[in-house]
Amino acid sequence: MAKDGTNLIVKWNPHAGAVRRAPRGIMQIEDGKLKPIEQRLDAASLRGGSLIYGISSDAVKLRLTVYPGAGVSLTETVDWKQ
DSSP, rough: OOTTTEEEEEOOOOTSHHHHSSSSSEEEETTSOOOEEEEEEEEHHHHTTTTEOOSSSEEEOOOOOOEEEETTTEEEEEEEEO
8 A cells, every 4th residue: 555645555466366256345445534435346446456545534444355255255454544
């Protein structure tokens, strides 16, 4: 993850097995006191390996969940602080 001006560039490994197999995913974003948002990701977005988010605070929590198979999910959470 890297900051570029007022944006965070969030990256994940698009070659990871769970990401390659997943037809969908969700990026949940908690940005300071703002209402949490969910960005739905399709297979092409997951394989792109990145997302750009315009931050509003100095503390952001990102949670990526992918669904590589029926009834299976994998989640990774990252906290970013300026």
